[in-house]
Amino acid sequence: MTYDAQPKASHFIAGKYVEDSAGDPLDVVYAATGETIARLHAATPAIVDRALASAKAAQAGWAAMSGTERGRVLRRAADILRERNRELSVLETLDTGKPLSETLVADATSGADALEYFGGLAGSLTGEHVQLAGGDFVYTMRKPLGVCVGIGAWNYPTQIACWKAAPALACGNAMVFKPSEMTPLCTLKVAEILMEAGAPAGVFNVVQGYGPVGAALTTDPRVAKVSLTGSVPTGRKVYAAAAEGIKHVTMELGGKSPILVFDDADVEAAVSGAIVGNFYSSGQICSNGTRVFVQKGIKEAFLARLTERLADAVIGDPMDEATTYGPMVSERQLKIVEGYIAKGIEEGARLVAGGRRIDRPGWYLEPTVFADVTDGMTIAREEIFGPVMSVLDFADEADGIARANATEFGLAAGVFTKDLARAHRVVGQLEAGSLYINAYNLTPVEAPFGGVKASGVGRENSKEAIHHYSEVRSVYVAVNAPEAPY
Numbered sequence: 031m032t033y034d035a036q037p038k039a040s041h042f043i044a045g046k047y048v049e050d051s052a053g054d055p056l057d058v059v060y061a062a063t064g065e066t067i068a069r070l071h072a073a074t075p076a077i078v079d080r081a082l083a084s085a086k087a088a089q090a091g092w093a094a095m096s097g098t099e100r101g102r103v104l105r106r107a108a109d110i111l112r113e114r115n116r117e118l119s120v121l122e123t124l125d126t127g128k129p130l131s132e133t134l135v136a137d138a139t140s141g142a143d144a145l146e147y148f149g150g151l152a153g154s155l156t157g158e159h160v161q162l163a164g165g166d167f168v169y170t171m172r173k174p175l176g177v178c179v180g181i182g183a184w185n186y187p188t189q190i191a192c193w194k195a196a197p198a199l200a201c202g203n204a205m206v207f208k209p210s211e212m213t214p215l216c217t218l219k220v221a222e223i224l225m226e227a228g229a230p231a232g233v234f235n236v237v238q239g240y241g242p243v244g245a246a247l248t249t250d251p252r253v254a255k256v257s258l259t260g261s262v263p264t265g266r267k268v269y270a271a272a273a274e275g276i277k278h279v280t281m282e283l284g285g286k287s288p289i290l291v292f293d294d295a296d297v298e299a300a301v302s303g304a305i306v307g308n309f310y311s312s313g314q315i316c317s318n319g320t321r322v323f324v325q326k327g328i329k330e331a332f333l334a335r336l337t338e339r340l341a342d343a344v345i346g347d348p349m350d351e352a353t354t355y356g357p358m359v360s361e362r363q364l365k366i367v368e369g370y371i372a373k374g375i376e377e378g379a380r381l382v383a384g385g386r387r388i389d390r391p392g393w394y395l396e397p398t399v400f401a402d403v404t405d406g407m408t409i410a411r412e413e414i415f416g417p418v419m420s421v422l423d424f425a426d427e428a429d430g431i432a433r434a435n436a437t438e439f440g441l442a443a444g445v446f447t448k449d450l451a452r453a454h455r456v457v458g459q460l461e462a463g464s465l466y467i468n469a470y471n472l473t474p475v476e477a478p479f480g481g482v483k484a485s486g487v488g489r490e491n492s493k494e495a496i497h498h499y500s501e502v503r504s505v506y507v508a509v510n511a512p513e514a515p516y
């Protein structure tokens with residue numbers, strides 16, 4: 031099968047595709063076959079400069095439009111994403127290797143939700159009136175930050191671009207977005223669609239590249255804010271570089287999230303939560319609940335049902351809609367995960383499912399489950415970012431909470447129990463940004479998403495995101511003549 035994945039050019043600047051073949055080559059390899067399906071080029075310094083200049087030039091005019099007009103553009107873009115969902119989902123599958131059965135429901139559709147939601151909010155972004163003594167008052171104005179930079183990870187290229195662009199543009203900012211070097215294709219389509227929907231040229235630009243391009247964008251004095259989705263080590267670098275310029279940041283980083291399954295949980299629901307929380311997108315989701323703490327009384331039933339249901343995963347061609355489990359994004363990522371599996375075995379965890387590379391072209395790794403994992407093992411401490419679930423025993427509520435929190439990360443956490451009083455008591459003590467009761471890994475645009483501790487700073491989605499793409503100014507108005515001491 032041949033796929034037409036080659037874009038018109040590598041970058042999208044000031045409303046047009048732009049190429050500069052002097053940049054380092056950036057090949058797109060289809061994860062399901064290992065074939066190179068497109069060649070792009072990383073941005074040269076001249077391209078980075080052009081993109082930032084274009085965003086800077088466009089931003090003031092975009093901010094001067096009414097929120098209702100900006101919102102209309104975003105909502106039109108949402109409609110186009112939905113109309114082209116199939117075409118965009120195929121491209122997302124080519125970019126990432128995720129099965130079409132997932133991309134049809136979780137990528138362009140999630141991007142469209144963000145554009146629609148923030149498009150709806152754009153017209154109602156207002157300040158406040160604050161009455162003071164004696165008739166004086168203060169009013170506040172909510173202002174855009176200016177030029178924002180978005181830097182993406184490779185697991186959800188369309189979603190990540192839209193989750194950043196939608197609130198940024200709703201508030202009147204312009205954006206330069208650098209997708210992950212692993213998945214450069216989808217964001218170009220988002221840029222094309224925003225222009226088609228009526229966004230002025232320069233309001234959303236895309237430049238490709240590796241880490242140094244992201245670093246050049248982060249440190250440029252024209253940039254007011256950097257929003258990164260990536261690993262904690264990259265987050266530390268980008269946060270530090272942004273701090274040098276006193277820039278705003280959003281850091282959407284990694285995790286090692288816990289799921290607590292109590293004795294009284296519905297086994298079927300808990301197994302479903304653990305499956306979506308570990309194997310959706312072949313385990314390449316930041317918020318995955320990769321430490322599954324299972325109370326002793328339910329452990330055998332949980333493991334038995336989990337292994338039974340894993341046997342029903344349809345592993346195959348991601349373009350076949352019957353496939354429910356696809357390849358990992360790259361051979362490099364697959365080898366990193368194989369290294370963790372070897373470490374798990376070496377450190378004494380019990381392999382109860384999977385563990386091997388699948389004998390077919392592309393980067394396929396079996397959904398893998400380890401039981402009898404202990405807190406000190408490498409697979410229980412480090413983010414693997416692949417299809418590896420660690421099942422740990424726990425004694426009681428206090429033990430489960432303490433051990434769930436014993437990590438530098440704090441992105442998500444889940445609790446499965448029929449005792450709702452306990453569920454609320456437990457989530458109230460778990461150190462994570464997204465908490466789930468009898469559910470896992472759902473990310474509706476209406477709910478804030480983001481981490482605590484090393485998992486991040488700031489929130490995407492919901493009204494919370496508005497605070498991270500705008501700032502408040504206050505105006506003091508005197509109605510009486512001012513007094514002075516002399």
Ligand SMILES: NC(=O)c1ccc[n+]([C@@H]2O[C@H](COP(=O)([O-])OP(=O)(O)OC[C@H]3O[C@@H](n4cnc5c(N)ncnc54)[C@H](O)[C@@H]3O)[C@@H](O)[C@H]2O)c1
Nearest residue numbers: 182183184209210240241244245260261264282283284316
């Ligand atoms: N919290 C979230 O919302 C979220 C979502 C998806 C992925 N992630 C995390 O992302 C990681 C996997 O993605 P990845 O491997 O692409 O992450 P990564 O940290 O390797 O790269 C992320 C992005 O940062 C860029 N980058 C690298 N060095 C940079 C630098 N010095 N300055 C600026 N940009 C730089 C990369 O080119 C890429 O675009 C995992 O840790 C995962 O948990 C988090």
Ligand SMILES: O=CCc1c[nH]cn1
Nearest residue numbers: 185186315316317473
């Ligand atoms: O990968 C992190 C963000 C996310 C979680 N679920 C879907 N996307």
